[in-house]
Amino acid sequence: MYEKWSGQRISKAKSALIPSKYISLARKRGLLRITGSMEGKFPVTYLGAPLVSQKLISWIMKPLVEKIRKKIIGWKFKLLSHGRRLILLRHVLSSMPIHLMSLFNVPQVTISHINSFLANCLWGEVEGKRKNHWHSWGKVCKLTAEGGMGLRDLKDVQKSLLM
Template sequence: MISHLFYADDAVFIGEWSDNNLTRIMQILHCFSLSSGLKINISKSHLLGVGVPRESANTTARRLGCLVMSAPFKYLGVMVGGNMALVKSWDDVIGKLNSRLSKWKRNSLSIGGRLTLLKSVLGSTPIYSMSLYKVPKSVLHSMEVIRRKFFYGVNGDDTKITWVSWPKVLAAKEYGGLGVSSFYALNRALLFKWIWRFISQDNSLWFRVIFSIHGSNLSSVDAFHTSLWKSIVWEVFSLNSQGIDLLSHCRIRVGNGYRTRFWKDKWIGDNQLCHIFPRVYALETAKESSVAEKLNGSFSDSFRRNARGGVEEHQLAQLRLLIDPVILSSSVDRWVWDLSSDGDFHVKDIRNFEVIG
């Protein structure tokens, strides 16, 4: 249960809607003011009732002396409660991009200066919203048009000879490009960062909330209820259907084996052992057992019966050959990202995939 969120000088109190709860919160804030000497400006604070009639929220706000907030609203620069799948929801982001591009910058800067500005300012302006929401393709196209015209020094609907093709500008430097990276690839990379944080189980507050609501299995996300997490997970599966399997680059590096499931995690080879050796897995009674439990004890003690000849005996022999060389260490099991040398996830690794929307 989350009762409050603090960020810098901003505080959010969360609780069941009741007169008693609201009165107690106001008393707590008053006590804080008396003890700290810092006065709370209630008249600038906002009250948001989720599933509460508007009239009830207005009445309570007048009694407390604060303002009423309704969804959608902005919190810490991000839209909350709105439908970000709508093109019009991104008008503010596109407006900010245009505001960064004055005519004198386009006309006075060299192509090298425009490239630098393109990578720094124009690349980071929408990054906050793009890190949470899947951006509609038409919006991504509009944002790319703004960047492309600025880079080529084009005003309005004018045309100009382009000495470098736009795909070449977006391509990574390793492939002979200028390393700007497309907004499409950036958006998908930022979204996948949440997937990485979830499967690597960083035990943050965010992870614990998502885990308590949606469980541990990505494929079990409720298909009948719209949520931000569901849209992120579905986008990853959508990329997979297009031949871009980002999840395949997330692997477990086994240490002591206590945090890795022997049968159901991809810890040795490219697939789960329950899929590689289905007949042996059918004999297993402790299907959630860890690698440590299987390798430190007698391997077949948890089988419901001994393996019989034929396929069962053959698969068991193959399984033993596969796991016999494994030596557990004292380190903790951890997830690694195999596209980077240090094993940690980096957004640039996906951007360099040159994903095309």
């Protein structure tokens, strides 16, 4: 009926029915047969955001952390100056978790992992070992007028988005 009224087609391959645990087995089978959908389970990703049936926990956010880690690995930081790294951090990597942080209270463990990746990315590494961090992450995340590098601490970003 939806397809007829809207003129849009439902993609059965991308659709799933997630029934309530209180629904009878016969009713569930009937709904699956009528819709032609598969049965799905939580967590599910929708528009880049995980949909969960319980509290958001760190392992559910692992794809975001991996996406940032892979982005860092893909760039050849040996070839980039410190200033160029700073620009990539400020405008690309720091922006990647913003969408999810605006939707959810992202676990602090996840935010700490991402901040750690950003710090290691800023200071670089030699043969897989991280270089010394010349300033604390708190100092790096201050405004340039205050002596920092103008990056944003994702813990502070999370607080502001939740207000």
